[in-house]
Amino acid sequence: MLVTPRTLSGFRDHLPKEAIAKEKLLKKVTQVFESFGFVPIETPHMEYAEVLIKQGSKEIQKELYRFQDHGGRDVALRFDQTVPLARFISQYRNELPLPFKRYVVGNVFRGERAQRGRYREFTQCDFDFIGSNSIACDAEIIQVIYASMLSLGIEDFTIWLNHRSILNGICQYFGIKEETDIQNALRIIDKIDKIGPEGVSAELKEALRLTDKTIEALLKTTSIKQTQDKEEFFAEIAPMKQWNAELKKGIEELEQMYQILQDLEMDKSSYRVNFSIARGLAYYTGIIYETTITRLKSLGSVCSGGRYDNLTKTFSKESMSGVGASIGLDRLLVGLEDLGLLSQKSTTARILIICTNEKYLSLAHRIAESFRRSEVNTEVYPEITKLKKQLSYADQKGHEFSVIIGEEEYKNRALTLKNMTTGIQLDCLSFLKALEIIKS
Amino acid sequence: MLVTPRTLSGFRDHLPKEAIAKEKLLKKVTQVFESFGFVPIETPHMEYAEVLIKQGSKEIQKELYRFQDHGGRDVALRFDQTVPLARFISQYRNELPLPFKRYVVGNVFRGERAQRGRYREFTQCDFDFIGSNSIACDAEIIQVIYASMLSLGIEDFTIWLNHRSILNGICQYFGIKEETDIQNALRIIDKIDKIGPEGVSAELKEALRLTDKTIEALLKTTSIKQTQDKEEFFAEIAPMKQWNAELKKGIEELEQMYQILQDLEMDKSSYRVNFSIARGLAYYTGIIYETTITRLKSLGSVCSGGRYDNLTKTFSKESMSGVGASIGLDRLLVGLEDLGLLSQKSTTARILIICTNEKYLSLAHRIAESFRRSEVNTEVYPEITKLKKQLSYADQKGHEFSVIIGEEEYKNRALTLKNMTTGIQLDCLSFLKALEIIKS
Numbered sequence: 001m002l003v004t005p006r007t008l009s010g011f012r013d014h015l016p017k018e019a020i021a022k023e024k025l026l027k028k029v030t031q032v033f034e035s036f037g038f039v040p041i042e043t044p045h046m047e048y049a050e051v052l053i054k055q056g057s058k059e060i061q062k063e064l065y066r067f068q069d070h071g072g073r074d075v076a077l078r079f080d081q082t083v084p085l086a087r088f089i090s091q092y093r094n095e096l097p098l099p100f101k102r103y104v105v106g107n108v109f110r111g112e113r114a115q116r117g118r119y120r121e122f123t124q125c126d127f128d129f130i131g132s133n134s135i136a137c138d139a140e141i142i143q144v145i146y147a148s149m150l151s152l153g154i155e156d157f158t159i160w161l162n163h164r165s166i167l168n169g170i171c172q173y174f175g176i177k178e179e180t181d182i183q184n185a186l187r188i189i190d191k192i193d194k195i196g197p198e199g200v201s202a203e204l205k206e207a208l209r210l211t212d213k214t215i216e217a218l219l220k221t222t223s224i225k226q227t228q229d230k231e232e233f234f235a236e237i238a239p240m241k242q243w244n245a246e247l248k249k250g251i252e253e254l255e256q257m258y259q260i261l262q263d264l265e266m267d268k269s270s271y272r273v274n275f276s277i278a279r280g281l282a283y284y285t286g287i288i289y290e291t292t293i294t295r296l297k298s299l300g301s302v303c304s305g306g307r308y309d310n311l312t313k314t315f316s317k318e319s320m321s322g323v324g325a326s327i328g329l330d331r332l333l334v335g336l337e338d339l340g341l342l343s344q345k346s347t348t349a350r351i352l353i354i355c356t357n358e359k360y361l362s363l364a365h366r367i368a369e370s371f372r373r374s375e376v377n378t379e380v381y382p383e384i385t386k387l388k389k390q391l392s393y394a395d396q397k398g399h400e401f402s403v404i405i406g407e408e409e410y411k412n413r414a415l416t417l418k419n420m421t422t423g424i425q426l427d428c429l430s431f432l433k434a435l436e437i438i439k440s
Numbered sequence: 441m442l443v444t445p446r447t448l449s450g451f452r453d454h455l456p457k458e459a460i461a462k463e464k465l466l467k468k469v470t471q472v473f474e475s476f477g478f479v480p481i482e483t484p485h486m487e488y489a490e491v492l493i494k495q496g497s498k499e500i501q502k503e504l505y506r507f508q509d510h511g512g513r514d515v516a517l518r519f520d521q522t523v524p525l526a527r528f529i530s531q532y533r534n535e536l537p538l539p540f541k542r543y544v545v546g547n548v549f550r551g552e553r554a555q556r557g558r559y560r561e562f563t564q565c566d567f568d569f570i571g572s573n574s575i576a577c578d579a580e581i582i583q584v585i586y587a588s589m590l591s592l593g594i595e596d597f598t599i600w601l602n603h604r605s606i607l608n609g610i611c612q613y614f615g616i617k618e619e620t621d622i623q624n625a626l627r628i629i630d631k632i633d634k635i636g637p638e639g640v641s642a643e644l645k646e647a648l649r650l651t652d653k654t655i656e657a658l659l660k661t662t663s664i665k666q667t668q669d670k671e672e673f674f675a676e677i678a679p680m681k682q683w684n685a686e687l688k689k690g691i692e693e694l695e696q697m698y699q700i701l702q703d704l705e706m707d708k709s710s711y712r713v714n715f716s717i718a719r720g721l722a723y724y725t726g727i728i729y730e731t732t733i734t735r736l737k738s739l740g741s742v743c744s745g746g747r748y749d750n751l752t753k754t755f756s757k758e759s760m761s762g763v764g765a766s767i768g769l770d771r772l773l774v775g776l777e778d779l780g781l782l783s784q785k786s787t788t789a790r791i792l793i794i795c796t797n798e799k800y801l802s803l804a805h806r807i808a809e810s811f812r813r814s815e816v817n818t819e820v821y822p823e824i825t826k827l828k829k830q831l832s833y834a835d836q837k838g839h840e841f842s843v844i845i846g847e848e849e850y851k852n853r854a855l856t857l858k859n860m861t862t863g864i865q866l867d868c869l870s871f872l873k874a875l876e877i878i879k880s
Contacts, residue, residue, distance in 0.1 A: 003490050005530035005755040007483075008515060013528055014482035015535065016542070023480050035812045037789030037819025040463050042454035043447075044561050045485060045517075045547060046505075050443050065486075067507035070551040075448060088453055090445035095455065097786075097836040099822055102456070107485060111510040121484050129822070136801060136822040143805075147812075263802040265809060315445040346537075349477030361576060362703040365583075369705060372475045372587075379477025382539055382569070382576040396537040 010112070010120030016346040021333060022123075024343060026105055028151040029125060029327060033103040036144055038127050041102045043084040045109075049076040051087050054314040063110040077109040081126045081326075082283075082311075089130055090315035098131035119330070128324025130311065135253060137323050138287045138307055139260040145291055145303050145325060146266050152332070153341045156294040157302075159270060162277040163254050164284050164306070167222070169240075169247030170275070174210070174218045181208055189222055190278035193300070226273040230258055233273065253287060285309040286323070293335050302332045345398035349379035350438065352394040353403045358384050360405040367403065367415060367431065374435055394420055401438055450552070450560035456786040462773060464783060466545055466565065468591040469767060473543040473567050476584055481542045483524040485549075489516040491527050494754040503550040517549040521566045521766075522723075522751075529570055530755035538571035559770070568764025570751065575693060577763050578727045578747055579700040585731055585743050585765060586706050592772070593781045596734040597742075600714040603694050604724050604746070607662070609680075609687030610715070614650070614658045621648055629662055630718035633740070666713040670698055673713065693727060725749040726763070733775050742772045785838035789819035790878065792834040793843045798824050800845040807843065807855060807871065814875055834860055841878055 007013060014022060030040075049066050053076070066076040078084050081104050089100065105125045112118055127144060129137040142159055149157050171182045188203045195203070201215050210218070226233045234255055241248040254273060261271060279288045286307030293299060305325025312320045336342045351371060353364045364380050371378040379399070381390045387404070394402050404416040414428040417437060426437070447453060454462060470480070489506050493516070506516040518524050521544050529540065545565045552558055567584060569577040582599055589597050611622045628643045635643070641655050650658070666673045674695055681688040694713060701711060719728045726747030733739060745765025752760045776782045791811055793804045804820050811818040819839070821830045827844070834842050844856040854868040857877060866877070 002756065003494050003754050005491070005527045006488070007531075008486060008488060008509070008513065009511070011484040011486060013484070013532075014480075015532060016479040016481055019480040019482050022482070034788035035815075035817045036808075037787060037792075037817060039456040039786065039788050040454075040459040041456055042459050042462070044451040044453070046448060046451060046549070046561065048446070048448060051445070054443050063510075065507075065509065067505075069448070069505065070503075071449070073448065087445045091447075091453075092455060097833050101819070109486070121486065132822045134822045136805070136820070139805075140820070140822065260802060260805065264805055314443050316442065346479065347477060348474035348479050352477075362700060365576070365579075365700065365704055368476075375475075377475045377477060379541070380576070380580070382572045382574045382580065393537050 008120070010118075012119060012121075017344065018333070020345060020348060021336070021342045022329070025152060025329070025333065025336070026125065029148045030103065030105065032144060032147045032151050033127050035147070036101070036140065038101045038103040038144075041085075041088065041104060042106070043078070043081075043088055043104075045077055045107065046075050047078055047084060047087070049074040051314075052076050052078060052083055060110070063112055065109050065111055079110050080108050081106060081124045082128075082324075083314075085126075085128060085130075086311045087315060089320060090312045093316075099137070100130040101128070102130070103127040123329045125327040125329050126324060128322050130322040130324075131320060133321050135256045135287075136260060138253075139257050141305060141323055141325050142257070142261060142271060142289065143264065143266065145289070145305075146270060148303070148327065149291070152336060154293055154336075154339070157270060158272055158292055158294065159303075160274040160277045160290045160292065160301075161254060161257075161271060161287065162273065162275055162289070163250035163287050165246045165250030165253070165286070166275060167250075167278060169244050169250060170218065170221050172246060173243045174214050174221075176208060176210075184208065185218075186278040189219070189276065192276060222275045222278075224273075224275040229268070230262065234258075237273075257287060279304060279306055283308045283310065289325070293339070296335050296338055299331055299335050299338075300328075302328045302335060304328070347379070347397040347399055349377040350400045351376060351378040351403055352390070352397075352399040352401075353378060353380045353405065354387065354390040354394075355381070355384060355405045356387055357407070357410075360410045363410060363413075364403075364405050367405070370431060371435070371438075374439075376435070376438055391418075391420075403434065448560070450558075452559060452561075457784065458773070460785060460788060461776070461782045462563075462769070465592060465769070465773065465776070469565060469588045470543065470545065472584060472587045472591050475587070476541070476580065478541040478543040478567050478584075481525075481528065481544060482546070483518070483521075483528055483544075485517055485547065486515050487518055487524060487527070489514040491754075492516050492518060492523055500550070503552055505549050505551055519550050520548050521546060521564045522568075522764075523754075525566075525568060525570075526751045527755060529760060530752045533756075539577070540570040541568070542570070543567040563769045565767040565769050566764060568762050570762040570764075571760060573761050575696045575727075576700060578693075579697050581745060581763055581765050582697070582701060582711060582729065583704065583706065585729070585745075586710060588743070588767065589731070592776060594733055594776075594779070597710060598732055598734065599711040599743075600717045600730045600732065601694060601697075601711060601727065602713065602715055602717040602729070603690035603727050605686045605690030605693070605726070606715060607690075607718060609684050609690060610658065610661050612686060613683045614654050614661075616648060616650075624648065625658075626718040629659070629716065632716060662715045662718075664713075664715040669708070670702065674698075677713075697727060719744060719746055723748045723750065729765070733779070736775050736778055739771055739775050739778075740768075742768045742775060744768070787819065787837040787839055789817040790840045791816060791818040791843055792830070792837075792839040792841075793818060793820045793845065794827065794830040794834075795821070795824060796827055796844075796846050797850075800850045803850060803853075804843075804845050807845070810871060811875070811878075814879075816875070816878055831858075831860075843874065 053061050060079050064076050069075045107121050108124050109121050176182055176185050184207050192200050204215050241251050277290050284306040288306030290301035291303040307323040309321045311322045355361050355364045368378040368380045402418040409415050416427045417434045418425040493501050500519050504516045509515045547561050548564050549561050611625055616625050624647050632640050644655050681691050717730050724746040728746030730741035731743040747763040749761045751762045793808055795801050795804045808818040808820045842858040849855050856867045857874045858865040
């Protein structure tokens, strides 16, 4: 009996074109992370369940892939990279010089209801700055997001900034005092893009029994968005600092971070305050942010994060502050595709070498060696078949050039070069001439 | 109640030093794979159990992490990258131009008994050439192994070559005829490094009831190893081609591959025939190989592989031939460490910028931006603390240089550069002068 070759629902393969594009994207952003001194770490995909469930929300506990291993241990697959980071920091606290800046690229697992664009296994790409309360760290994370976007060729984007204390302060001002109520309110407000203001109003009314008037004022306040320059904007919101201590703290910290950012060579229109940014996650305690690509608003945030003050609370009584962000890799790939910034190739080689006779194969391999030594990735078609078949293989995979070795070429120790895009063929070139054309 | 921060037995974290070294190693070898036109693909860590168990040995089925998912599906974590490749090839057969050359870097899971140097989750790094029977593909895999070793700075290594038909032919010649008996014999002979010739003799005697004399002759034959040059060696073993058809086929195919390899610019002493290479795995059908580092013989093979003819048999009636190898990443890391070829740094940044006053922090960030634009990875210490503490952070992590910004430097728009290895400090340099020193 044959087995049907298929992936599990909600899981997927990356074919070469996607995998090449993903590799390139990761190479670019990890290069940015490293340019700021973030270091890679690696933790297992599987952990003791207790390590993961203590910090996860109820929602996430339901989605956890959890089972007994061979030794009867209660284990689970990680659902994010932050909880393993908390475990890691607590475990190696004495070996890690603080502040600790790490990045990680790895897959996480959530048994969510399968739906379009949502996968049960997906790659997270996180970078975090642990063990310092300095606002300079928050600013650096914004800098890294900025540099990452530029490295990917994305020019028109906005990093939307907010502060959990601002949201808390606004909630308190409008009479929402309990921590759980505030979190509930923020969770609902965060859904505004999905369910619209009416939906949010209805849910707020039902969940928190607020008056229509309060809800209206609350939504108006959380919809404040910076459209003018820094001085003007902060002058305009300055009166809110009087509302309560939380608002004061939030606005002042945002201003401090602005001060650092404005001194750097970043386009000032690329980051702006937006009081509607709530980040659903309960663990944020300071400045928070989301990143949208201007031409692709409906895509949602492609890089989000913020400061959290209780990273290691599950494992240690000492508190440890951190700030970090996560790149939404899958969304970003969709976005880059839409912007025409993704490579459409299914090959990593620029050249395919083609032979029409067994006799020339060894010359073909020697020519390939020479191209590789000149840093040109080169593939040799391994069999002797029709020229047409070999050229169509190059076409399908996206090689830029074919190098053809036939009788004439063999005799003259030369090669024929075909540009696969233009179709232009140059016969019997020397290796050096061909290399020059390929490298130009 | 606090949770103890710990990993599962047999699982491990990579701290920055190890993770940086591993990343570098992977970057080098994947660059080699891509230079030959191998393309990356990605498959999920989790599959339907039936997809994985049909091809796995009994041993591996016992070690499988297998459980029911939320939808009651019988699922398991992959234990290698070859079975998922077989599923992948069968599933996308019509979309993939053949021959298909893929590489993959990813983690696999085996619930083995925990022991030193063996992990339950480990990274596999495979490259395979699918859909062609040409010996040129076998030769190319050897070329890739060769180029990979050189790219890692390993110069003294041997790729040991053998052929499953040679082993089958030898077994048949000594009266071991049944396929299961042959596999059993090969599995036992493969243990020679672990249990010695006496151990192997004893096991062969018990399992196959061979006479002492036959065992002696069998072991003598399988211990044939090429010590002389190609012509001489193949002349010496030529009479064995008369023993039976299997031996004839095996020796001739090895000779054909030798012909291709000898035409390339590879050091001829780096690959040699060795009849004792058995590769425990039943699925090999053609040329097989292992790679040892000369100075680290006890390490075992760091890159092994071979040709298999029935890759997709679980999923399809059509047979599909492939040839490929797998880099033993963990072993290789141990080996490179022993050879002193591993980076000992815990940082990805070359420079740490240090400030002694809040006032200079923004200048520090601007200087960092300039270094990064000149492609020098640069970290800024995010807090204002004692100079000594910041320098000791740079020492611990392994930054090559510290850049110190104090009162003098701030006033003169200059910087002080300290070489962390030599301790030499140059005061109040211009940025360009400092850059020149760092880049020299």
